[in-house]
Amino acid sequence: MIAKKMQSLVDNNSVIRQMFEEGRKMAKEFGEENVYDFSLGNPNVPAPEKVKETIGRLILEEDPISLHGYMSNAGYPEVRAKIAASLNKRFGTSFHEDNILMTVGAAGGLNCALKALINPGDEVIAFAPFFLEYKNYVANFEGVLVVVDPDTKTFQPDLADFEKKITPETRAVIINNPNNPTGVIYSEETIKKIAKILREKGQEYDTEIFLISDEPYRELVYTGAEVPYITKYYENTIVGYSFSKTLSLPGERIGYLVIPDEAADHERLYQAVTIANRVLGFVNAPSLFQKVVAECLEEKADISYYGRNRDVLYDALTGYGFECIRPEGAFYMFIKSPAEDEKEFVEAAKKHHILLVPGTSFMCGGYVRLAYCVSYETCVNSLPGFEKLAEEFGLKK
Numbered sequence: 001m002i003a004k005k006m007q008s009l010v011d012n013n014s015v016i017r018q019m020f021e022e023g024r025k026m027a028k029e030f031g032e033e034n035v036y037d038f039s040l041g042n043p044n045v046p047a048p049e050k051v052k053e054t055i056g057r058l059i060l061e062e063d064p065i066s067l068h069g070y071m072s073n074a075g076y077p078e079v080r081a082k083i084a085a086s087l088n089k090r091f092g093t094s095f096h097e098d099n100i101l102m103t104v105g106a107a108g109g110l111n112c113a114l115k116a117l118i119n120p121g122d123e124v125i126a127f128a129p130f131f132l133e134y135k136n137y138v139a140n141f142e143g144v145l146v147v148v149d150p151d152t153k154t155f156q157p158d159l160a161d162f163e164k165k166i167t168p169e170t171r172a173v174i175i176n177n178p179n180n181p182t183g184v185i186y187s188e189e190t191i192k193k194i195a196k197i198l199r200e201k202g203q204e205y206d207t208e209i210f211l212i213s214d215e216p217y218r219e220l221v222y223t224g225a226e227v228p229y230i231t232k233y234y235e236n237t238i239v240g241y242s243f244s245k246t247l248s249l250p251g252e253r254i255g256y257l258v259i260p261d262e263a264a265d266h267e268r269l270y271q272a273v274t275i276a277n278r279v280l281g282f283v284n285a286p287s288l289f290q291k292v293v294a295e296c297l298e299e300k301a302d303i304s305y306y307g308r309n310r311d312v313l314y315d316a317l318t319g320y321g322f323e324c325i326r327p328e329g330a331f332y333m334f335i336k337s338p339a340e341d342e343k344e345f346v347e348a349a350k351k352h353h354i355l356l357v358p359g360t361s362f363m364c365g366g367y368v369r370l371a372y373c374v375s376y377e378t379c380v381n382s383l384p385g386f387e388k389l390a391e392e393f394g395l396k397k
Contacts, residue, residue, distance in 0.1 A: 009136070019355050030353060036382035038370040039355045041180065041331065043248040045306070045373070048299040051247055054292045067291070073284050074274045075102025075256070079294040083256060086297040091229040099260055101273055102285035105253040106216045106242035110137050111280055113212055113238045113257060114172070116272035118143040122171035127157040129334065129362035131180050131214070143171070150364050155184040155325055155334070163197050168205040173198065177227055178217040181362050181369035182334040183310075183327025185221065188228045195234035208236055208264045216242035216255070217330035219300045222307050225328045235262040238273075243293050245331075248301045254289040306331045309372040309379045316383050321395030331373040334359070338393035342368050348392065352385030 002010065019039035026035045058067060074080065077097050084095035103109035118124060120142035126134050128150040138145045146165050151158045157175075175194070177186045198209050213230040218241065221227060231237045242255035259270050277284065313333065314326055323336035335356075339345040342358045346368060349356050359367030372379060 005139075019357055022350075022355065026350075026353060026355075033377075033381070035353045035355070036374075036378050036385065037355045038372065038374065038382075039357050041245075041371045041373055042250060043245055043301065043331075043373050044375055045248050045301040047248040048296065048301065050296050050299050051249070051292060054295045055288070058288065058291055062291075068287055071284055071287065071290075072274075073278045074098075074270075075100070075285055076287075076290050076294075079290045080256075082294045082297065087258070091232070093229065093231060093260075095258065095260065098270060099258055101257045101259065101270070101277065102290050103240070103255045103257055103277065104282045104285055105244060105250075105255045106214055106240045107133065107137070108253065108277075108280075108282050108285075109240040109242075109255050109257045110134075110174075110212065110214060111140060112273045112276040112282070113210075113240065114138060114141050114143065115276035115280060116269060117210055118171045121169065123167060123169045125162065125165060125170060125173045126363075127162070127175060129155075129179075129181050129359060129364035129367070130174070130176055132361045132363075134174055144169075146170070147363050152336075152364070152367075155179065155182040156186060156190050157194065159190070159193050159197065162194070163201070166197070166201040166205075166209070168207060170201070170205075170207070170209055172210045172212055174212045174214060175230075176214045177230075178221060178327075178329025180217065180330055181332045181357075181359075181364075181367075182325055183330045183332050184325060185225050185227055185328045188226075188233075191228045191230060191233050198234060198236075202236075210236045210238060210263070213237065213239045215239060216245050219246040220303060220306060220331060221329040222303070222310065222327070227329065231258065231260045231262070235260075236264050238263070243289075246300045247293065247296060249289070249293075252286060252289045254286055254293055256285075305376075306373060309374070309376060312376070312383075313370070313372055313379050317386055320387050320390035322386075322390065331371060333370045333372065334362075334364075334367050335370060337366055337368055338390075338395055340366070342366055345389075345393070349385070349389060352388060354382055354385050354389075 080097035080100035083100050123144045123146050124138045125146045127148045135145045148162045202209050211234050239258035244250035337345040356368040
């Protein structure tokens with residue numbers, strides 16, 4: 001018999017992964033070119049050429065024992081120093097190598113941060129809609145996830161509901177900016193208001209509340225949009241970053257945490273997160289790819305590729321009558337379901353070989369997520385199916 005905590009996870013395995021597996025089966029049956037799988041945020045843009053060149057050079061030139069060996073649990077000091085310098089140049093910060101901890105992707109980083117911060121029964125707040133695994137990450141450490149209701153007009157955080165849900169047990173708040181699944185960017189005004197609320201509530205309850213900013217999509221922004229750098233607005237901040245999307249390296253599991261000097265009890269917090277990296281079984285971030293990303297900090301995937309996909313889908317779908325906030329970042333659209341139960345719409349879409357993820361997976365029913373990190377041809381070829389769906393649900397007159 002498996003552990004009790006795992007029974008519900010096995011019985012309710014990730015809908016996104018289930019859709020992905022269903023898409024593979026449909027591709028075998030109908031042909032890959034006839035299946036339009038928008039379920040998984042798996043980048044379809046190749047990594048920049050410099051990534052490939054750097055991998056090859058490091059393998060040829062570096063001592064293999066050193067290149068593939070252990071290092072500090074926090075990562076190579078020289079890699080952390082390069083990342084700190086890059087952030088300082090871009091955002092006017094004052095980080096150093098002991099503000100940076102290399103992690104096994106953003107997910108590994110979030111788990112290390114939560115391990116270091118929360119005790120059993122502590123509350124962690126997240127703004128719906130949000131990445132579905134947050135609930136599991138918090139549960140890993142016997143925390144309680146508290147959900148702030150979505151503002152479905154703008155998909156900016158509902159700050160009134162947020163303020164009501166902060167209690168003396170609130171230990172951390174997770175934000176995801178740009179947001180998965182909506183593609184919305186939380187504005188500077190929103191970030192300032194969140195910081196103000198946290199300071200006031202921290203003083204009221206005499207507690208330290210940490211703001212954890214999950215930022216794997218930071219570089220994926222369109223039309224000149226800017227993502228506020230969170231450490232400038234609130235002291236008790238931890239930033240989680242991943243190269244999975246910006247360098248198209250999701251399978252390499254490489255990212256980092258930023259823990260600024262201004263954070264409460266910085267030295268012990270940094271030590272705690274570093275030890276969490278070890279005791280959670282990560283030990284350290286992948287050695288080769290630490291060195292690869294350190295030399296590719298100025299590189300990023302071709303954003304115009306995703307921008308073209310966004311434009312063709314958004315223009316066509318809204319033209320058919322679907323409702324959707326125009327994404328400012330990431331590579332997702334969050335579309336209002338024409339059926340009250342969005343799972344009904346998801347099933348109808350499958351008949352046209354279109355795979356979407358229901359909004360309940362992101363704690364926001366009545367919507368579906370579309371991941372447009374696919375080929376342009378997939379986007380274009382899916383449009384007749386979407387047009388038929390619009391007709392079936394009475395959207396297109």
